[in-house]
Amino acid sequence: MTTLRISALVLFLYAAQVLADPAPEIPPSNSAMDSDTAMNSHMMSGMYGNHPMSREASGTSWQPDSSVQEGIHNMDGDWMTMVHGFANAIYDNQGGPRGQAKSFSNSMLMVMAQRDVEGGTIGLRSMVSLDPLMGKSGYPELFQTGETADGKxxxxxxxxxxxxxxxxxxTYSTPISSSSSIFIYAGLPGEPALGPxxxxxxxxxxxxxxxxxxxxxxxxxxxxxxxxTVGYVVKNWKLESSVFHGREPDQYRYQIEPGKLDSNSVRLSYNPTPNWSMQVSYGHITSPEALEPDVNVNRTTASVTSNIPGDDTNWQTTLAWGRNAPSAGLSSNAYLIESALSLGHTHTFFGRGELVDKDELFANTPTSPLAGENFRVGKVSAGYIYDFPSDFNYKIGVGGLLSRYSIPTELTPTYGANPSSMMLFVRVKIQ
Ligand SMILES: [Cu+2]
Structure with a gap:
């Protein structure tokens, strides 16, 4: 069934291409590069098509071409390698009766490689995290929900x-004309074409x-x-579709637990200029939550990102909307605005505003009269990080952030009238 769906998608994409471009030209190399340009990710072709590598973000997602990507880029024979990563040591103090304090570390290391082969480009992507060291129950964050620490x-x-x-x-991508290409992405684990x-x-x-x-x-x-995932890229447009395993990762954070490709998604992305990127996507997720195995979720998302680069500055803002419509229970919406401004590689100001309907806040106390109700929660956080100037491949920074909330009055006995939270952190980041 899955194989059938994938073949149907590939066929569909080919058909679309034939209709759109009846006389394809001789495909150019998917990635023209020499060692002089190897260090400049704005000049390099990506894994999925003949566009700047800086356009490509997590999984097969896009961001504005002008986005700044810190990391180490190298040529190693025919392979180009990229390394991104960070580790944070964090002191977290969440306010109010449900708040807790904890010190922990979160991290990510990503190693990618790509090279041209006969007729196309292949890519290898790996990403690891030492997050499991913080313990199965993760870290305190007021109003955060999702997944489980014990399966119960x-x-x-x-x-x-x-x-x-x-x-x-x-990944493998191959040009089918001077301005279009198709790609396939397979991951275990990996990221389907859904969301920003x-x-x-x-x-x-x-x-x-x-x-x-x-x-x-x-x-x-x-x-x-x-x-x-299979996708079709033509100029600044991308249409892609995924089949994937819908169940969220469980509490065994060191294991890879493959499962049926029982869910699917489709995403349309558009980068009208180097400074803008937008997407709409839809996914049918089969049984995402281990604790509610009979419930499937239909997710719709839309997002717009603007990136404004300067001489020694970069300012990026993302607006996003997401909607979960479960097969049983209440539908819910989420809105996000998020912005970061970096000045001269040393000062970064960031902020995030969110509004989201939460119906899981009393899920562990099903006898509570508030259990199963949807509460619209607002959160605003603002923070800053100072990175010490560094000539090395990594930089060290110190930062902090503060969060405030707006909550319906029914929640004040549980969360307090005016909870606020803070985090202080030290970060090492590859640059
Ligand atoms: Cu996550």
């Missing part, structure tokens, strides 16, 4: 750790060490246990 109770007011293996994927670029991979979100509370409406599928 919901993680509420806590952010789950990410898996040791976040992505192990291979994951928060730790988009410039507007990556300096904020806290996960968005809209994560499970927008980009929570960034780690799925099995995905195949």
């Amino acid at each position: 109770t919901y993680l509420i007011d806590r952010q789950h750790p990410h898996n040791l293996f976040m992505e192990l994927a291979a 670029a994951a928060f730790m991979h988009r410039f507007s979100g990556q300096d904020n060490v806290e996960a968005p509370i809209t994560h499970h409406w927008l980009d929570s599928t960034h780690v799925t246990n099995g995905v195949v």
